[in-house]
Amino acid sequence: MKLTVTKEFTFDCAHMLSYHGGLCSNLHGHTYRLEVTASKDEITNEGSDEGMIIDFGDLKRIVKDSVIDKFDHSFLFWESGSDAEREIAETIKKYGMRIVNLKDRPTAENIAIYIINTLNENLKDSSINIVKVRLYETPTSYAEVKNYV
Numbered sequence: 001m002k003l004t005v006t007k008e009f010t011f012d013c014a015h016m017l018s019y020h021g022g023l024c025s026n027l028h029g030h031t032y033r034l035e036v037t038a039s040k041d042e043i044t045n046e047g048s049d050e051g052m053i054i055d056f057g058d059l060k061r062i063v064k065d066s067v068i069d070k071f072d073h074s075f076l077f078w079e080s081g082s083d084a085e086r087e088i089a090e091t092i093k094k095y096g097m098r099i100v101n102l103k104d105r106p107t108a109e110n111i112a113i114y115i116i117n118t119l120n121e122n123l124k125d126s127s128i129n130i131v132k133v134r135l136y137e138t139p140t141s142y143a144e145v146k147n148y149v
């Protein structure tokens with residue numbers, strides 16, 4: 001039996017998929033829907049556990065502080081993107097607008113991996129693991145990464 005809790009979030013971002021052959025090579029945006037699933041090896045009904053993997057309010061704060069506040073209304077800039085992407089990023093920086101530098105192309109897959117790694121890094125001193133991140137790029141399309149241990 002594997003017990004998990006999941007919380008949902010939304011955030012808006014602009015991105016472009018440099019070198020892609022389709023429409024997604026254009027600068028455009030999404031309202032991303034994010035589902036974050038947490039687990040813990042064992043919970044008790046005593047002490048600090050109180051029968052919970054994590055308080056939903058605490059999960060919300062962790063995701064908000066480390067992901068949502070950084071990503072929301074930002075341009076997701078791939079550092080190895082095209083000249084056009086680099087010029088757009090430079091203009092955004094010049095005018096003090098929001099930008100997130102990424103080592104990998106800002107596909108739903110790579111953003112989901114970035115999010116699960118960021119959250120687990122922030123939780124490394126706790127007994128809580130983020131075991132799944134599902135990131136909807138559109139209402140009908142999502143990438144999912146699982147980290148069952």
Ligand SMILES: [Zn+2]
Nearest residue numbers: 015024028030
């Ligand atoms: Zn897109």
